Amino acid sequence: MKPFTYERANSPAEAAAVAQTPGAKFIAGGTNLLDLMKLQIAAPTHLVDVNSLSLDKIEPTPDGGLRVGALVRNTDLAADERVRRDYGVLSRALLAGATGQLRNRATTAGNLLQRTRCPYFYDTAQPCNKREPGSGCSALDGVSRQLAVIGSSEACIATNPSDMAVAMRALDAQIETIKPDATSRSIPIAEFHRLPGDTPHIETVLDPGELITAVALPKPAGGKQIYRKVRDRASYAFALISVAAIVQKDGTGRVALGGVAHKPWRVEAAEPELPRGARATTAALLDGARPTRDNAFKLPLVERALAAVLAEARA
């Protein structure tokens, strides 16, 4: 690791003010950041440890939802009784990701900010526009089996690796933040992650130093809540594709996809097709997809996974 200095933050506002300095980064669970620092893909010069900020509660909101503190560990969010009962798709998505050891450390906010696992982002001997803006994209003509099929650009075909964020997209979560000037805002998850365009190194709409303090879940959506993840191993592997769905008794519902794009992929205009089945819905969801030769299989895989999810919802 490159040398860095370290401090423990005493308040969210103070943490945000310190972290707006170029080279500074927040650290919470550290499960992704330290991995990247060891490989010198990330090389912060100053770490702001936010673990002692009291952002680790899950509390009811006045409108009947839940407010999940930024530092709630993935294990605790997945195991929370209210989440298991009312937001099953979120519990399921969390439990489908990583390992017990990692979920015990990884936080809610950190999960939203984790970086892509594109092999060329990790290979520092290869060009990557996300790691080194302007250097080129090795994945376009490389091994792209895992990578994006929609919303990608000539500069980047990386995917967002999070399972949790896919469920949160289906749940219409809001991401609450505090900025270095101590103002706060609430960002709909639909707007939180960016598509790569020609600036794939900028992955979210957060400003420098802006700290996530919580994720607010709206009041429970009811219905059958299902998260289906398709991966190369039965456990501890990133998704080839995943489907987060909330399906009501009348067949209407919502669906978000993981493993297909630079952000959790949801197209609200496709959802009226849900009662007509997986084929019609997938056609609308993935309209405009531009897969590579290596990952064209993801399109029929999404359709089949969604068909299985809809069958499970009817059962």
Place this chain on the structure above:
Amino acid sequence: MPGAISPAAAQGSQGAPAPLGVMLSVNGVEQRLALDPRTTLLDALREHLHLTGTKKGCDHGQCGACTVIVDGRRINSCLTLAVMHEGDSVTTIEGLGTPENLHPMQAAFIKHDGYQCGYCTPGQICSSVAVLDEIKGGIPSHATADLTAPVQLSETEIRERMSGNICRCGAYPNIVEAITEVAGRQG
């Protein structure tokens, strides 16, 4: 808890950051260390406290050889900085049992031959002990059929929960037998 340390003041000579103080309780013993902030909890245990039972496998959270129990929860000690654990209680394989007084999980691994080369074993055992606590504590897993019902112990549950501990010798069936036996005894 120390407050802000200014980057300039914390910069030592030759560009290396100045050491930071941290107090850890390791296997019940208070340890005060002065560490380069880059030191992982794994390196603090192995290189500074000479507790070499905890192993460095991949050093990237993929293999689980470095699994230790911090404040009752298993984590990858390679993916966390020691200075992030001020005041925390760390249990390593050396704290679970000794050759003369084995932890039940250690005894069961021996009985069921839950290893071949043994390199992953300390991580496997720390993970196993924590897994049984997680099941008792009602924490669900990907293998849990019903999220609203109490978690049942099964081979499928054990296998899923142990997926962060790789054994390249492939002792998995025997590891599952060892954990199953200890789980049965705990009832």
